[in-house]
Amino acid sequence: MQLQSDIFGVPVQVPNVEELSGLGAAYLAGIAMGIYDASNVFQHVKSDRYTPSMSTQIRAKKISGWRNAINMLLSNSNTPLVEESLQSNDRRSDDYDQLQALLARGAFRSEVKIAQRA
Numbered sequence: 169m170q171l172q173s174d175i176f177g178v179p180v181q182v183p184n185v186e187e188l189s190g191l192g193a194a195y196l197a198g199i200a201m202g203i204y205d206a207s208n209v210f211q212h213v214k215s216d217r218y219t220p221s222m223s224t225q226i227r228a229k230k231i232s233g234w235r236n237a238i239n240m241l242l243s244n245s246n247t248p249l250v251e252e253s254l255q256s257n258d259r260r261s262d263d264y265d266q267l268q269a270l271l272a273r274g275a276f277r278s279e280v281k282i283a284q285r286a
Contacts, residue, residue, distance in 0.1 A: 174222035175231065183215040 173180040185191050191213070198204035222230075 169216070169218045170221070173218040173220050175227060177220050177224075177227065179220070180218045181215050182218070183210070183213045185213060 169180050169182050183191075195204055195209050199206045199209060
């Protein structure tokens, strides 16, 4: 999780719950029914928090190395999908840049509010 925090440049909080899917579904149902308050529903769940500690230069170098490794694997393949994969690599890069911009703006911090409106 530390690597994810470092690569995306955002804090990552990991709940110490084995069945997180079930807990999340139960909390969402409880929020929808007015049983739980969305603003503090997770305050009793213990979690580990990882904060970014990698420099911007090292992060960029690691991402570049990962992209180069993927491109080498794809270019050494004899499958018909290689050309399409290489062409779509630019789109994936754009998607990554868009994700970074969304994360920087805090776009994913309002999932509970969105779920509450539904």
